[in-house]
Amino acid sequence: MANHRRISIITGIIFLGLLLLLLFPLFSQKGCPEGTGYSNPLFSQKGCPEGTGYSNPFFHKRGVPKGRSILTPFLIKGVATKLTGYLIKSRRRVEEFFPGTNQEVKVYSIFGKRKGPTLLVFGGIQGDEPGGYLAADRYVGLNLKKGNLIVVPRLNLAAILAQKREGLTGDMNRKFALPKNIQQDPDIKVVNLARDLIANADYILNLHQGSGFYSPIWINHQRNPLRWGQCNVIDAFVFDLPNGERLELESFAQNVVRRINSKIQDENYHFLVNNTNTGDKKSLHKEQRKSLTYYALTQKHKIALGIEVTKKCSSPQAVAYLSIAINSVLKELGIAPEEFPGEDPDSIAEELKKNEKFSGLKVKINGCEKLIIPGQNIFLKIGEPLQILNLETEKSRGWYVNLVNSGSYNALGQTYWFTKDNKLLIHKDGKLIASFEIMPRSYLLGSLEVNLDGRVCRFHNQETILLPKNGRLRILKVYPEKDKNKVKVNLKGFIGNKGYNDGEDSGYVISADDLIPKYALDYPENTFYRIEISEQGNLVGEVFLKLT
Numbered sequence: 001m002a003n004h005r006r007i008s009i010i011t012g013i014i015f016l017g018l019l020l021l022l023l024f025p026l027f028s029q030k031g032c033p034e035g036t037g038y039s040n041p042l043f044s045q046k047g048c049p050e051g052t053g054y055s056n057p058f059f060h061k062r063g064v065p066k067g068r069s070i071l072t073p074f075l076i077k078g079v080a081t082k083l084t085g086y087l088i089k090s091r092r093r094v095e096e097f098f099p100g101t102n103q104e105v106k107v108y109s110i111f112g113k114r115k116g117p118t119l120l121v122f123g124g125i126q127g128d129e130p131g132g133y134l135a136a137d138r139y140v141g142l143n144l145k146k147g148n149l150i151v152v153p154r155l156n157l158a159a160i161l162a163q164k165r166e167g168l169t170g171d172m173n174r175k176f177a178l179p180k181n182i183q184q185d186p187d188i189k190v191v192n193l194a195r196d197l198i199a200n201a202d203y204i205l206n207l208h209q210g211s212g213f214y215s216p217i218w219i220n221h222q223r224n225p226l227r228w229g230q231c232n233v234i235d236a237f238v239f240d241l242p243n244g245e246r247l248e249l250e251s252f253a254q255n256v257v258r259r260i261n262s263k264i265q266d267e268n269y270h271f272l273v274n275n276t277n278t279g280d281k282k283s284l285h286k287e288q289r290k291s292l293t294y295y296a297l298t299q300k301h302k303i304a305l306g307i308e309v310t311k312k313c314s315s316p317q318a319v320a321y322l323s324i325a326i327n328s329v330l331k332e333l334g335i336a337p338e339e340f341p342g343e344d345p346d347s348i349a350e351e352l353k354k355n356e357k358f359s360g361l362k363v364k365i366n367g368c369e370k371l372i373i374p375g376q377n378i379f380l381k382i383g384e385p386l387q388i389l390n391l392e393t394e395k396s397r398g399w400y401v402n403l404v405n406s407g408s409y410n411a412l413g414q415t416y417w418f419t420k421d422n423k424l425l426i427h428k429d430g431k432l433i434a435s436f437e438i439m440p441r442s443y444l445l446g447s448l449e450v451n452l453d454g455r456v457c458r459f460h461n462q463e464t465i466l467l468p469k470n471g472r473l474r475i476l477k478v479y480p481e482k483d484k485n486k487v488k489v490n491l492k493g494f495i496g497n498k499g500y501n502d503g504e505d506s507g508y509v510i511s512a513d514d515l516i517p518k519y520a521l522d523y524p525e526n527t528f529y530r531i532e533i534s535e536q537g538n539l540v541g542e543v544f545l546k547l548t
């Protein structure tokens with residue numbers, strides 16, 4: 001009997017070991033590779049974005065060993081699929097290049113459950129064409145049943161933040177013929193990143209918003225061969241490869257156009273194929289020889305389309321047309337998401353509005369976390385560190401915190417010390433959503449001093465204390481100090497003196513469990529409470545308490 005049990009234990013251990021071995025390739029895959037095989041020294045700093053909304057268990061914040069190729073995930077996935085079959089899920093990875101700068105580029109890779117082609121989508125190469133990055137942004141969270149998707153919603157962040165075609169130095173879409181190691185151009189590191197991504201994809205889309213409407217013949221000022229709106233741009237009808245094969249760009253673009261137009265009722269907005277015949281002596285668009293798509297075609301031998309949607313429509317409508325176009329390309333390539341992003345402009349309008357909602361800035365001052373809501377100032381003592389922790393938004397993508405006069409466009413996560421007044425600007429892409437004055441002072445007047453988990457913190461009128469679930473709060477005193485008998489601090493929903501509720505809550509150790517939910521300001525969540533500060537019965541200030 002004992003022997004039998006021992007055998008079954010040993011069998012169990014062996015089975016468990018095998019199972020772990022099988023699963024190892026899945027879980028060892030890191031989400032945010034550092035040095036993903038890019039030998040370019042410019043790609044030195046990468047990290048993983050905080051709060052990118054990825055709850056995917058395959059998304060990790062650790063790096064992977066240097067020297068791992070960008071293709072490794074595909075290889076690992078291939079092995080893992082063979083070993084574990086149906087166990088594997090669609091996976092995602094986020095890579096962040098040049099983080100914290102106004103050239104930050106986030107690359108979102110989605111690997112399908114089954115093998116298929118890899119489509120690379122670029123948005124935001126020019127900053128005054130918001131349709132591109134807003135549309136691309138809708139694809140980063142997909143799960144794929146088949147094929148792979150690499151999405152770069154914001155290739156040229158400096159241009160997007162400036163809301164201009166050109167970013168740091170000129171049009172990025174005219175830099176793909178420049179030598180890789182050119183020193184003078186700060187954009188070249190981003191261009192080189194795009195080049196490396198192109199090398200690892202099968203098909204490429206560059207999303208644009210163009211003026212008017214493209215037409216192969218002159219119809220009017222708005223609809224003619226020099227306009228760009230509503231077309232799929234190709235650089236040649238066909239491209240002959242050195243090995244004798246041909247890339248059939250036209251037939252691919254035509255198939256996509258047929259799919260797109262079947263979804264668009266208004267014929268005025270139908271798409272056409274626009275062959276710029278870029279390499280030809282008689283080309284109307286010789287400038288395109290410096291473009292991303294021409295580079296992809298002629299240097300990397302990839303089918304690359306420029307998708308141009310007209311600027312003569314609303315932003316949600318432009319995003320809808322681009323989504324129709326991307327969905328059409330996915331269908332044409334057999335890349336299968338579990339669900340395609342929607343194409344209805346009204347729902348997209350709602351979605352875009354929701355993505356611009358901003359309810360506050362989470363900061364840490366001298367180690368104390370607080371929430372600053374729009375309209376408030378940030379007070380701190382000179383010498384106190386201020387860390388920008390988080391933005392309270394629906395989605396984290398496209399949000400940037402600019403610390404004025406610092407050159408810091410991406411102040412999120414950073415810590416600063418101030419001796420002079422300054423300002424934080426909160427942008428959703430190029431749009432200014434809120435601003436906060438930073439006021440360092442030698443003396444801070446009008447504040448409530450509390451002990452938050454062992455740390456003494458001050459909160460000013462209308463600021464919000466963030467109390468963690470297991471945290472402890474003790475109200476210490478009111479500044480400037482007044483006669484104790486005249487000033488009362490009353491946390492609504494907390495009873496300090498159980499024998500006689502005198503509305504004075506200073507001195508007690510308070511935790512989330514001590515609060516009476518019916519006093520919460522945010523029924524039914526019951527996480528938000530009010531602390532009233534009164535002097536001789538008159539309300540002189542209030543501080544809020546949020547359970548986190």
Ligand SMILES: [Zn+2]
Pocket residue numbers: 126129207208209210
């Ligand atoms: Zn463009």
